[in-house]
Amino acid sequence: MIFRSECKDLPTPSTPFSETLLDALWKYGKKIALIDAETGQKVSNHDLYIQSLSVASFLEQKHFRHGDVACAVMHNCLEYFPLFLGVALQGGALSTASYSFTEYELEYQFKDSGSKMVFCNSVNFEKVFKAAHKCPKITCIVVVPDHKSEMNPLPFGVVQFADVLDCQPKLNGHKVDVDIKRDILILPYSSGTTGSPKGVMLTHTNMACEADILGTHLLDEVMKKIDPSYTYESDHDILFLPIYHIYGFCVLMANIVYGLTTVVMSHFNLELYCKTIESYKARLLKLVPPVLVLLSKDPLIDRYDLSSVQAMLSGAAPAGRELCEDVMKRLPNVLVVGQAYGMTELTAASHALYYDARDLKFGSSGKLVSNMEMRIIDPQTGKDLERNQRGEVCLRGGTVMVGYLNRPQATAQTIDDEGWLHTGDVGYVDDDGYTFIVDRLKELIKVKGYQVPPAELEDLLLTHPSIKDCAVIGVPDEASGEIPMAFVVRKDEAVNEKEVMDFVKERVSHYKQLKGGVQFIREIPKSPSGKILRRFLRDEAELIKKTVAKSKL
Structure with missing residues (x-):
């Protein structure tokens, strides 16, 4: 049987996601979009609008064109977003890499993605430069300064971000003919159900669908059920999730589209996290299970006022009933700690928590979000299973990737002829429509x-x-x-x-x-x-x- 979302269907995107982002930046104008959690530096939506156009102008000067790939090797910073949007405005794709990658891992991703340009922080410039030196296709490196480290003199041909911003922005925009269903916008790397890391081709449509789903779902199915007067514009989101990871990336994109101010942490630090929650009175936290463990056990928590927090969304790994209950006992103002389920190949989440005060369904991965369909199949026969029967989770919807870069066989093994993405995870759907992930067929750790x-x-x-x-x-x-x-x-x-x-x-x-x-x-x-x-x-x-x-x- 096919399980479908209980949520209303959202309209299918009809414009490039880059235009959606520009429209949002214009709409929210002078409202603060990003805040650096450590320095307090603030950037308005208007600032991001101009910066993104300057980045696009710079890329045009460097002959970065439609279909080209740039790779970002950066920790969370205020510059991440305009660099991404500048690439998107030129019709290019951004491949996101972990800032903790070694030179060996970076060289692999640079070559496999076909990156033409690299963005990095000054703190990891040395290893990026060494890896890029082995990749003849890379023509330029842009370095973003870290406020904690000094900038050494840069080699010839390496550009500082400040020089990028000096480029005259085209205020009438960068009009590139984009096929929103086929052109790649984001190229994160995932191992899929098995094997070595592969480039996951996510389009403008994929990202637009996910940002709309994430923003709408958490507003309508969680926060407005807790407080009908809640608005994103009046809240702050504390983002420590790595932007290079699809979870953090999609959170940032949804925040921009919906006008939610994002307080950006370069790295996770419990004391700074608690201090930031207290200072900005954040009401909805997006986090991961290891942070839930800290919130439930660490004595540092008692030194801060976290009473503003009403809901927590945990993703990227399972969080058990006991852990969720422990957090709610420790922080009694929190009304729900729920999970999401997804993967890079799904542009992040296919399931998310619903707020129901009668039954919080601890241990579940929530229900299907808008526009998503699911089947539970017998891994041996491929036949559909019913409620409460365990089998492989298969998903279909507008967020399913186009495929793996240059790997048609791996793509065919993951997405079947009817568009169903086979996750390699084992789960079941209970009588109330909640999905529980209980095991996995795939070998990933x-x-x-x-x-x-x-x-x-x-x-x-x-x-x-x-x-x-x-x-x-x-x-x-x-x-x-x-x-x-x-x-x-x-x-x-x-x-x-x-x-x-x-x-x-x-x-x-x-x-x-x-x-x-x-x-x-x-x-x-x-x-x-x-x-x-x-x-x-x-x-x-x-x-x-x-x-x-x-x-x-």
């Missing part, structure tokens, strides 16, 4: 909401001269949800755990490191077809955990 594909780490480990074979799994961790653990077959018995862990640490981001440890075994369990049997390795990891626990008694 989720570390604090970040995707860690085992195949990526396995490919890296196999480049070590003393490693014959390997497999990586996720093991449970209270702070991170899961952490990667490697099982290794040695060529050379002299290689030890520390050497293997250091080898990986030097080449990948912090959340991909083997914090679950390394176990040496004689053989990796595999099926006759050669597929790694990870369930046996998970059993082995659980046995090791119990053995270690007993030895400490």
Whole structure:
């Protein structure tokens, strides 16, 4: 059976999302759009309008044209938005990369995305420059200064953001012929249901649908049910979610479209987060499970007045009933702590919390948002299942990606001929229409909401001269949800755990490191077809955990 959203359908976008954003900036004018949480610097919608046009003019001078790709390697900052919109106005796409990526990871994304230009903060310029130097297609790097670090003299051809803003904006706009259903607007990277990171092609239509859905849903189905007089214009959103991640990116876009002032944190810091909530009296928080854990347990919370907060939306990873209840006990003014469900391939969320004071449905991922359809299918037969039957979650709607960049086979394995995106997650729908995600078919490890594909780490480990074979799994961790653990077959018995862990640490981001440890075994369990049997390795990891626990008694 096909499950459909209970919410009203929203109109299908008919204009480029870049024009929607310009219209919003013009509409809200002198209202403050962005505030730096650390410095207090404020930028109005009018300021962003002019800055975005200046960026577009600069890009035009650099021959950045329709269909080109720029890559942003930046932590959250006020400059992120005008750089993105400038790219969009030129008909280009922005590929978002983690600022914690290593030179090795950046080189991969630069080359795979075909990036022509790179934006970065001064604090990570050195590794960006080294990676870009290996990518002949990159013609320009734009550096945004960090208020905490000094700007060293830049190499020839590298441009400071201040010089970009000196370009004369075209106040009549940049009119580029855009196919809103096919032209790529955003190119984040995801591992999909398996394999190495792939560029997720998200269009103007995808992003416009998601921003409209997110903004409308949280207003109508959550905040106005709590307080009918609530308006976005009177509230502030505290954004610590990384903008390079699809969750944070979509939150920022929806905030701009709906006139909600965003207080931007460059990195998460609990004390600054609490101080900012108190100062701006934020009413709706968008966060992730590790932050919920801090809000439920950390004694620092008691030093701040967080009584303004009425609702919390948690995403990127599961949050259990007990955790949600603990937060509400700690902060009694909070009326609902609910979850959303989504993935990069869905332009963020397909499900979100609904506020119902009678039943908060802790542990669920909420209900379908507007314009979305869902099937629960038997993974073996592909047949539709009914309510309360567990199967693979498949979704269809205007936010489903066009596909993976230059990977038609991976695209075909994920999106079927009828447009259904197969998520690789196992779930069911209860009698009230709430979706519960209970397991996953896919092999991804989720570390604090970040995707860690085992195949990526396995490919890296196999480049070590003393490693014959390997497999990586996720093991449970209270702070991170899961952490990667490697099982290794040695060529050379002299290689030890520390050497293997250091080898990986030097080449990948912090959340991909083997914090679950390394176990040496004689053989990796595999099926006759050669597929790694990870369930046996998970059993082995659980046995090791119990053995270690007993030895400490």
